Amino acid sequence: MAPRSPRTTATAAARRTAGAPLGGRGERADARAKATGATRFVGDLAMPGMLHAALATAPLASARLTALDTAAARACPDVEAVLTAADIPGENLVGVIFADQPLLVTDRVRMVGDRLALVAARTPEAAWRAARLVRAELEPLPAVHDPVAALDPASPRVHEAGNLIRTFVVRRGKAIPGRADVTVEAEYQVGGQEHAYLEPQGCLAVPEGRARITIIASCQCPFYVQQAVARVLGLPLAAVRVEQAPTGGGFGGKEDYPSEPAACAALLAWYTGRPVRLILPRELDMQASTKRHAMVVRHRWGAGRDGRLRFAEVETVLDAGAYIGISTVVGERANVSAIGPYDVPALRVDTRVAYTNNLFGGAFRGFGAPQVTWAAEATMDKLAHRLGLDPLEFRRRNLLDDRRRTLCTGQRLPRPVLARECLDRAAALAGWDEFHGRIGSRGGALREGLGIGLALYGCNLHHGGQRLDRASAVVILQPDGSVVVRVGLTEMGQGNLTACRTITAQALGVDPAAVQVWQPDTTAVADSGPTVASRGAHMSGLAILDAVRRLRRKLDPVAAALLGCRTREVELAGGFAGVAGEPARRVAVAKVAAEMAARRIEPIATGWHRTRARRFDPETGTGAPYEFYAVACHVARVAVDAELGLVRVEEVAAAHDVGRALHLDALEGQIHGGVVQGIGWGTTEELKVDRGRLANPSFTDYLIPTAADAPVIKLAIVESDGKGGPYGAKGIGEPSFIPAAAAVRNAICAALGVEIDTLPITPPRIVAALGDAHPFAWAVEAIKAEPDAELATTARDR
Amino acid sequence: MAEARVAVSLLLNGRQRTFAVPPGRRLLDLLREDAGLTGTKEGCGAGECGACVVLLDGRPVTSCLVLAASADGHEVVTVEGLGDGDELHPFQEALVAHGGVQCGFCTPGLVVTGAAIVARGAGPHEHARRLAGNLCRCTGYVKVLEALATAATGKHGDGAS
Numbered sequence: 019m020a021p022r023s024p025r026t027t028a029t030a031a032a033r034r035t036a037g038a039p040l041g042g043r044g045e046r047a048d049a050r051a052k053a054t055g056a057t058r059f060v061g062d063l064a065m066p067g068m069l070h071a072a073l074a075t076a077p078l079a080s081a082r083l084t085a086l087d088t089a090a091a092r093a094c095p096d097v098e099a100v101l102t103a104a105d106i107p108g109e110n111l112v113g114v115i116f117a118d119q120p121l122l123v124t125d126r127v128r129m130v131g132d133r134l135a136l137v138a139a140r141t142p143e144a145a146w147r148a149a150r151l152v153r154a155e156l157e158p159l160p161a162v163h164d165p166v167a168a169l170d171p172a173s174p175r176v177h178e179a180g181n182l183i184r185t186f187v188v189r190r191g192k193a194i195p196g197r198a199d200v201t202v203e204a205e206y207q208v209g210g211q212e213h214a215y216l217e218p219q220g221c222l223a224v225p226e227g228r229a230r231i232t233i234i235a236s237c238q239c240p241f242y243v244q245q246a247v248a249r250v251l252g253l254p255l256a257a258v259r260v261e262q263a264p265t266g267g268g269f270g271g272k273e274d275y276p277s278e279p280a281a282c283a284a285l286l287a288w289y290t291g292r293p294v295r296l297i298l299p300r301e302l303d304m305q306a307s308t309k310r311h312a313m314v315v316r317h318r319w320g321a322g323r324d325g326r327l328r329f330a331e332v333e334t335v336l337d338a339g340a341y342i343g344i345s346t347v348v349g350e351r352a353n354v355s356a357i358g359p360y361d362v363p364a365l366r367v368d369t370r371v372a373y374t375n376n377l378f379g380g381a382f383r384g385f386g387a388p389q390v391t392w393a394a395e396a397t398m399d400k401l402a403h404r405l406g407l408d409p410l411e412f413r414r415r416n417l418l419d420d421r422r423r424t425l426c427t428g429q430r431l432p433r434p435v436l437a438r439e440c441l442d443r444a445a446a447l448a449g450w451d452e453f454h455g456r457i458g459s460r461g462g463a464l465r466e467g468l469g470i471g472l473a474l475y476g477c478n479l480h481h482g483g484q485r486l487d488r489a490s491a492v493v494i495l496q497p498d499g500s501v502v503v504r505v506g507l508t509e510m511g512q513g514n515l516t517a518c519r520t521i522t523a524q525a526l527g528v529d530p531a532a533v534q535v536w537q538p539d540t541t542a543v544a545d546s547g548p549t550v551a552s553r554g555a556h557m558s559g560l561a562i563l564d565a566v567r568r569l570r571r572k573l574d575p576v577a578a579a580l581l582g583c584r585t586r587e588v589e590l591a592g593g594f595a596g597v598a599g600e601p602a603r604r605v606a607v608a609k610v611a612a613e614m615a616a617r618r619i620e621p622i623a624t625g626w627h628r629t630r631a632r633r634f635d636p637e638t639g640t641g642a643p644y645e646f647y648a649v650a651c652h653v654a655r656v657a658v659d660a661e662l663g664l665v666r667v668e669e670v671a672a673a674h675d676v677g678r679a680l681h682l683d684a685l686e687g688q689i690h691g692g693v694v695q696g697i698g699w700g701t702t703e704e705l706k707v708d709r710g711r712l713a714n715p716s717f718t719d720y721l722i723p724t725a726a727d728a729p730v731i732k733l734a735i736v737e738s739d740g741k742g743g744p745y746g747a748k749g750i751g752e753p754s755f756i757p758a759a760a761a762v763r764n765a766i767c768a769a770l771g772v773e774i775d776t777l778p779i780t781p782p783r784i785v786a787a788l789g790d791a792h793p794f795a796w797a798v799e800a801i802k803a804e805p806d807a808e809l810a811t812t813a814r815d816r
Numbered sequence: 817m818a819e820a821r822v823a824v825s826l827l828l829n830g831r832q833r834t835f836a837v838p839p840g841r842r843l844l845d846l847l848r849e850d851a852g853l854t855g856t857k858e859g860c861g862a863g864e865c866g867a868c869v870v871l872l873d874g875r876p877v878t879s880c881l882v883l884a885a886s887a888d889g890h891e892v893v894t895v896e897g898l899g900d901g902d903e904l905h906p907f908q909e910a911l912v913a914h915g916g917v918q919c920g921f922c923t924p925g926l927v928v929t930g931a932a933i934v935a936r937g938a939g940p941h942e943h944a945r946r947l948a949g950n951l952c953r954c955t956g957y958v959k960v961l962e963a964l965a966t967a968a969t970g971k972h973g974d975g976a977s
Contacts, residue, residue: 049912052920053927054904055855055895062854214953216859216867217921266857266921267953300860511919511954683915683959690956691918717864717951724948728957 038591039523039530040745041679047515047535048264060220060236060263061297068222069098071286071296072145074135074152075306076127079340079375079710080161080174083123087153088135094151096144099290101136107288108252112281114242114274118177119341121250121281127156128176128340129375130711131306133278138286138294146299161375161710165337166314168372176340176373183338183371184346186353188426188639191329191364198320198328200404206317206393207776210337211310211382211699214722217266219307220297221280223247223287230257231284237276238268238508239548244540246277247284258284261539268510269695270381273550274344275307304715308380309705311348312337315393321401325415329364332356334390336371339378345371348379350480352386354643357426358394359437359474360416365426367639375710381550383695383755387475392700392777395471395760400773408454409470409764410445414438418474425474427634429642432741440651440673441472443734447671448653463661463793466668469764471652471757476644477742477749479551481634486547488628491561493522493569495622497615499608501526503535505558506546512751513684517555518562520681521744525566527590528607544626552648552751555680556743557627563744565625572619577610646741649675650753652693654729654761658769661793663781667697667727667762673734676750677742682735689754690731696758698723704778824888829853829897837884843877844868846884847894855895855924859951866950869925870894876932878949895924898931905931906970910963918954926950930964940965 051057074091076083088100103110103122113119123132135152139145160174167173168181175181221235221243231251235243240260248258260280265272279296287294298307318331334352338345353369384391402412417438418424423431445451453468479487494502503522509515515535523530538546546557574588577595581588587598596604614621634641655669670693679685702721706713714720742748759777766779774787785792792798821836828851835850847853847870856879859867863881870879871893898905904912907930917923929950938946943964944957952960 043915045912046915046917048920049915049917050904052917052923053908053911054899055853055924055927057920058854059857059921061858062848214951215921216865216919216951216953217857218859265919267919269953300862513918687915687918687955687959690958691954692956694956695953716862717860718862722951722953723957724951725944725957725961726948728944728961731956731958 039520041682043683044530044681046513046684047519048509057264059217059266060222060234060295063222063234065224065293068293068295069138069140069286069290070142070145071283071294072137072139072142072149073133073282073302074137074149075302076123076132076134076154076156077130078127078156078158079130080159081127081156082159083125083127083134083154084157085155086134090151090153091135091137091148094139094144094148096140097137097148098140099138099286100148100152101285101289105289106250106285108250111249112246112278113341114277114344115346116342121278129378131302133282136282136286138290142297163374163376163710165312165335165372165374168374169335169370176375181373183342183373184349186349186369186636186639188353188356188365188367190426190428190640199323200401201318201320202397202400202404204317204397204400204775206315206396208313208315208389208392209777210312210377210379210705211703212304212705212720213267213269213271213382215267215269215271218298218300218303219272219276219279220295221276221283222293222295223280223283224293225287225291227291228288230259231287232259232261233280233284234261234263235276235280236263236265236272238265238272238510238550239274240508240538240540241506241545242274242548243277243280246281250281251284251288259539259541262508262537264537265508265510269383270385270550271307272510273381273548275380301715304720305712306378308343309377310382311345311379311386311389313352313389315390317393317397319397319401321405323405325405325407325412327360327362327416330357330362332367332390334369336369336386337374337376337379338371339374339376341378343378343380345379347480347483348381348386350482352390353639354427355387355474356390356394358391359418359472359649361418361422362426376707377705377712383692384752385551387473388756388759391471391473391756392760392763396763396775399764399767410441410450413441413470413472417441427643428640432646434738434740436675436736436738437472437474437649439736440649440675443736444651444653444671444673447673447732447734448655448669450653463659465658465660465769467656467658467765467769469654469761469766469768471760471764473650473753473756475552475648475650475753475756477552477556477648478629478645479547479553481632481641481643482636484629484632488626489546489557489561490544491558491565491625492543493562493565493623493625495569495573495611495614497612499532499606499611501528501533503533503562504538504542505535505561506538506543507554507558508538508549510549512554512688513681514549514554514558516684517680518558521559521562522566525563526607528593552749552753556747556749559744559747560627561625563625564627565623568625569623572621573610573614576614576617576619577605580605580610580613646748648748648753650757652757652761654758654765656762656765656769658766658784660770660788663784665701665766665779667729669730669732670758670761671732673736674750674753675736675738675748677740677748678737678746679735680745680747685735685750686733688750689733692751692754693731693758694723694728696755697727697729697762699778700759700762701778702780704780822885824884826887826889827891829893839885841884842880843882843884843887844879847879853894853896857921857924859921865922866929867922867925869928869950871928871932874932874935876929895927898927907931907934907964907967910966911960914959914963914966916955916959916963922950922952926952926960930967933964934968940968943968
């Protein structure tokens with residue numbers, strides 16, 4: 019069935035009443051096994067003779083390694099192997115794009131957590147005990163911890179070539195510096211974020227002599243793991259099989275990083291000839307794995323009295339940490355996302371990616387867009403305020419729409435452009451007008467505010483990575499009519515198994531319960547690129563539709579023979595193959611499958627999808643960075659205790675342009691999770707970094723939202739017949755996250771009447787921002803007036 | 817090196833069991849390694865995330881912070897012991913029906929805490945606070961709390977919300 023056949027443009031509501039799988043709420047494919055604890059994550063897998071791996075890591079952010087003594091570690095009971103860089107048979111390299119990151123340090127330490135040696139032992143306790151006994155002589159070197167300062171040529175160099183990794187630009191229109199009636203200049207300090215997936219990083223490596231190896235890994239991108247292991251072991255890709263284990267959360271944290279632990283476990287397995295399992299302890303996981311990039315975003319934006327944006331200048335610096343990883347790709351997205359879904363005639367964006375000796379920047383839900391969106395939405399509120407306009411009205415005047423649909427890069431957005439629709443629906447759900455009609459918040463310390471965040475998200479890999487934007491699928495019709503599906507993109511909780519099952523069931527006209535989608539395995543499907551960019555369901559889905567199309571070339575003639583009709587008259591629906599227009603003439607798909615088996619007709623088909631090639635000029639930042647886009651709008655209502663600086667997000671109204679809903683529970687679940695994760699990033703999740711060391715690597719000190727913090731979430735699912743994936747579906751994973759923290763920021767600032775340009779907005783930052791407006795400022799003033807008086811807290815801090 | 821062992825006898829998911837474990841063994845490891853009950857997960861090893869919650873004499877505890885030896889003579893129920901044969905606990909069933917399961921790693925601990933909340937008959941306004949010791953990074957807790965409300969009122973959800 020073609021994704022754009024007339025049937026697929028029927029309204030979602032009509033399809034739902036027809037009882038078709040699409041857009042329903044059928045039980046999620048993996049829910050029952052997970053709810054009973056029956057699902058086996060990699061930490062639940064064990065094999066006879068299996069060893070446990072541990073890592074010896076560097077405690078300093080910048081140092082020269084002058085000696086490494088592993089004798090004490092080797093002498094520990096139960097230790098089977100202690101390996102260093104000299105033991106690597108292939109390349110000592112794990113960088114996914116750039117060759118700047120060794121698996122094991124040879125001479126130079128560049129971040130806290132750099133690996134020095136690997137241990138395999140008979141118990142995890144013995145392995146970690148031995149790892150702590152690896153003695154490294156480290157000669158401290160100057161380090162750099164401020165990404166903006168890092169760009170100064172006089173700063174200590176993290177790598178020989180200097181700290182500027184890449185610069186991305188967008189240049190559009192003239193009149194920069196532009197003239198405008200009001201201009202807002204600001205510098206936003208946007209903090210990073212820890213993924214805090216509940217399942218720590220982990221993998222199991224199972225060698226077959228030194229001929230080949232199987233890796234079972236908690237990961238988003240089995241093909242990345244395959245490449246890394248093959249390179250480190252010096253094996254051809256075909257000799258490395260990566261099977262994705264059920265993965266307990268990813269959010270980008272299991273995109274590129276799992277290649278590192280996998281290469282460690284693989285190396286130990288290679289040497290010992292035994293299965294080796296590595297599970298990272300939470301503290302090391304939080305220190306060493308990738309984080310959302312901290313960014314510094316500088317703005318100079320202008321608008322006219324007519325309430326229209328005139329120009330925008332944006333300068334962004336990303337803190338990549340000590341290795342590039344995929345920071346350049348994150349920078350690419352941050353660059354073209356810098357002004358959100360607004361129409362700006364003149365634009366100048368500079369996005370620079372800098373090395374530092376801080377935490378390792380990497381992929382995290384939104385991929386560079388949330389930070390620049392947070393800044394853009396703050397500036398939009400400031401401009402509205404300066405113009406004396408309602409922030410809602412100011413946005414309405416500047417949003418892209420079906421007539422005015424040229425993106426900042428000059429690309430014309432595919433219609434329909436639903437930014438206005440999303441804004442109005444979210445504002446209505448939030449009761450924007452009613453709230454502002456309600457005069458005077460309750461006095462006292464408790465203040466209420468509403469804030470808006472809008473995001474435009476390109477639902478594919480950026481032009482720079484489009485060579486990876488393809489997907490593979492295999493569909494096998496079993497003799498009993500059940501269906502096996504293999505895809506190359508992963509389930510990590512977001513619902514890809516359920517989406518793929520729904521799409522297959524819809525396309526083959528069978529009950530979803532008849533379809534089993536199995537976790538990816540690099541020997542079952544072709545390299546499908548990474549499960550990122552909210553592309554999982556739509557790329558897998560289009561590959562499945564292609565496979566079903568090919569399968570039907572074999573299935574339909576058999577069905578036609580059983581039905582006594584022409585092949586092109588065969589229709590599949592409700593578990594039956596039928597004759598078009600003659601509901602009485604039908605035969606069960608299971609019967610057709612049995613007949614295919616009896617006739618020895620090939621019941622397997624492969625499918626493939628790749629995005630269309632696009633043009634984009636990196637020199638000017640003009641062209642088509644993405645194929646199609648999704649819009650999202652969140653409106654947050656907060657209550658802020660102005661004395662203590664405590665924020666309670668009471669309610670979030672979220673409107674999402676999703677194309678078509680594939681599965682409502684999965685879709686809503688993504689939005690709920692994205693909103694709450696965004697609230698955490700915006701308010702409580704502060705990465706406290708002390709000279710490159712994470713000072714709060716635990717859930718007690720790094721605060722992610724709990725059930726008691728979750729707000730009421732109201733949803734508007736905006737469906738349309740536009741450009742998208744299977745049946746018109748667009749990604750939701752990241753759009754659900756991006757606007758949330760911005761909406762919360764604007765709500766807090768509206769509640770308090772101050773601007774706060776640092777994320778996260780923690781209680782101390784709120785109290786500091788209130789300054790003289792703080793309810794107890796008079797008390798501080800009184801103390802200041804008495805030179806001898808000291809606050810108890812300042813005395814204690816000395 | 818022969819290690820000293822202590823005998824731990826406990827009523828585990830309704831069956832009397834005895835294990836000989838090193839004195840420092842955590843209850844979590846007894847369950848996962850010695851009893852083979854891998855449904856109970858380890859997310860942090862520090863009692864912070866709640867993935868390892870089990871019922872000890874009917875009370876939810878983080879099993880990574882409980883010494884196995886201290887469970888001697890007590891009753892332990894894990895996620896595997898909540899249902900009745902093929903029949904799931906009402907909260908498990910409600911989680912499945914409401915789409916409250918995503919990555920599933922926190923789910924076993926969440927299920928056990930939720931079962932304790934249901935057993936004590938806490939009112940819905942208490943649910944979020946009582947569930948706050950179980951971190952979930954996927955769901956935003958919305959469908960989890962819907963499922964808990966359904967289970968607590970004894971209604972079997974059909975998933976519609």
